[in-house]
Amino acid sequence: MTLRDELRDLYENGHRKLPADVLEVMDRGAAELLATRIAENALTTGDRAPRFTLPSATGDEVSLDALLAEGPVVLTFYRGAWCPYCNLALRALQQHHDALTARGARLVAVSPQIPDESLTLTEKERLGFDVLSDLGSDVAKQYGIAFDLSDELGALYDRLGFELHRVNAGHARTLPLPATYVIDRAGVIRWAFVDADYSVRAEPSDILAALDSLTGPEPKKDRR
Numbered sequence: 349m350t351l352r353d354e355l356r357d358l359y360e361n362g363h364r365k366l367p368a369d370v371l372e373v374m375d376r377g378a379a380e381l382l383a384t385r386i387a388e389n390a391l392t393t394g395d396r397a398p399r400f401t402l403p404s405a406t407g408d409e410v411s412l413d414a415l416l417a418e419g420p421v422v423l424t425f426y427r428g429a430w431c432p433y434c435n436l437a438l439r440a441l442q443q444h445h446d447a448l449t450a451r452g453a454r455l456v457a458v459s460p461q462i463p464d465e466s467l468t469l470t471e472k473e474r475l476g477f478d479v480l481s482d483l484g485s486d487v488a489k490q491y492g493i494a495f496d497l498s499d500e501l502g503a504l505y506d507r508l509g510f511e512l513h514r515v516n517a518g519h520a521r522t523l524p525l526p527a528t529y530v531i532d533r534a535g536v537i538r539w540a541f542v543d544a545d546y547s548v549r550a551e552p553s554d555i556l557a558a559l560d561s562l563t564g565p566e567p568k569k570d571r572r
Contacts, residue, residue: 416535443552
């Protein structure tokens with residue numbers, strides 16, 4: 349079963365359990381976000397990857413420059429440990445971690461959560477890659493994938509017990525879109541997946557294929 353299939357099953361099973369009023373708010377929020385066309389304006393293939401230095405779950409400072417010095421980077425953004433779709437996607441990446449590293453790549457995951465939350469997630473899911481904290485989603489903003497929840501949707505998330513104010517260090521309303529980038533050693537984005545739908549994620553096999561293609565000619569700049 350592909351990650352896409354697992355995510356679809358999770359979505360269908362999860363939505364069957366939600367009250368109608370909750371679904372209405374979530375669907376309205378999803379439609380409003382889609383209407384902004386944020387995914388179409390995010391950084392994509394051919395763009396320069398913005399540099400960053402972020403704390404890992406263990407408190408170490410991790411920079412994109414240092415990662416690129418070792419090889420290509422697979423950079424994935426997720427909303428947080430409270431998001432079951434994020435956790436499923438991270439588990440799928442962990443299952444393919446050996447295949448990623450065999451291609452000389454470093455995988456890093458970035459969320460707006462505090463390091464303590466990242467550490468809990470890392471230990472729970474037994475992740476073998478760095479999980480970084482982008483407090484305030486400043487890096488996500490540079491990649492063009494940060495957005496603010498509506499007051500209505502933010503209040504719903506509070507009601508559901510996600511505690512975004514606490515786990516995001518006071519930045520309760522700002523989240524990143526699901527996004528994954530393959531960045532070559534020159535710092536150029538060579539493959540990009542960005543989607544405004546929180547239930548859709550990059551397929552690991554597509555990421556591996558993108559890494560395999562890095563030996564080919566550099567793609568032309570492609571702004572969607």
